[in-house]
Amino acid sequence: xxxxxxxxxVGSNIGGKSSRSGELLAQKLLAEGIKNQQVLQAxxxxxxxxxVPEILAHKAYDNTALPIGQGQTISQPYIVAKMSELLxxxxxxxxxxxxxxxxxxxxxxxxxxxxxxxxVERIKSLQWQAKRRLRTMDLHNVAMKHGxxxxxxxxxxxxxxxxxxxxxxxxxxxxxxxxxDGGRLIIPVGEQNQVLxxxxxxxxxxxxxxxxxxxFVPLVPGALG
Ligand code: SAH
Numbered sequence: 001x002x003x004x005x006x007x008x009x010v011g012s013n014i015g016g017k018s019s020r021s022g023e024l025l026a027q028k029l030l031a032e033g034i035k036n037q038q039v040l041q042a043x044x045x046x047x048x049x050x051x052v053p054e055i056l057a058h059k060a061y062d063n064t065a066l067p068i069g070q071g072q073t074i075s076q077p078y079i080v081a082k083m084s085e086l087l088x089x090x091x092x093x094x095x096x097x098x099x100x101x102x103x104x105x106x107x108x109x110x111x112x113x114x115x116x117x118x119x120v121e122r123i124k125s126l127q128w129q130a131k132r133r134l135r136t137m138d139l140h141n142v143a144m145k146h147g148x149x150x151x152x153x154x155x156x157x158x159x160x161x162x163x164x165x166x167x168x169x170x171x172x173x174x175x176x177x178x179x180x181d182g183g184r185l186i187i188p189v190g191e192q193n194q195v196l197x198x199x200x201x202x203x204x205x206x207x208x209x210x211x212x213x214x215x216f217v218p219l220v221p222g223a224l225g
Pocket of ligand 1 (some may be wrong): 063073075099100101102103104105106107119121122123126147148149150165166179217218219220221
């Protein structure tokens with residue numbers, strides 16, 4: 001069923017550009033070890049060039065992070081794919097909470113993989129741009145909130161899946177509390193040396209798995225105007 005959603009929501013040339021570059025990027029990620037077909041398909045069909053500043057559009061399909069203004073970055077496609085794959089490893093979650101909307105690129109991938117995405121961003125101008133891009137892609141299953149991601153999104157909890165795309169020093173307690181039983185939280189943790197962690201909840205117990213070393217911008221406390 002999700003498969004057909006993907007087909008109807010996302011055409012082959014959203015953003016007015018052929019998806020050939022997206023397909024090449026997906027092939028690169030496959031070669032780097034990404035196996036989930038739904039994730040690869042979403043990457044292949046997504047116009048990453050609309051998520052980066054125009055001046056960097058020629059680098060949009062490189063497997064690298066890029067600056068998006070306000071001192072923030074759009075995540076490296078490999079990391080976007082890896083985190084998405086980890087979230088889907090136990091099946092497709094009904095709803096996903098994302099902390100750190102940024103450009104909205106990771107959000108757009110998640111929105112093609114799940115029925116509903118809730119995403120929180122502390123910088124309003126980034127949130128607005130992301131909203132416009134998702135509308136361009138005809139993705140309407142995303143709810144956005146301007147606020148402090150350390151607090152999660154209590155009224156919409158619990159979540160089967162939570163993804164954090166900025167690094168806190170330690171895992172925010174609110175996110176652990178808002179994770180559903182059996183749910184998965186994927187989060188980079190640390191300052192200079194960061195590690196990507198997968199945390200799964202089993203009742204009141206949380207199991208932690210270290211995935212790989214990563215580099216994210218910090219998860220800053222407090223919302224901005
Ligand atoms: N997934 C995004 C990554 C953006 S970088 C992308 O691919 O574009 C991380 C984002 O987290 C930034 O936009 C930053 O403003 C946001 N962020 C940092 N601290 C935050 C907080 N406490 N609450 C919400 N968002 C936060």
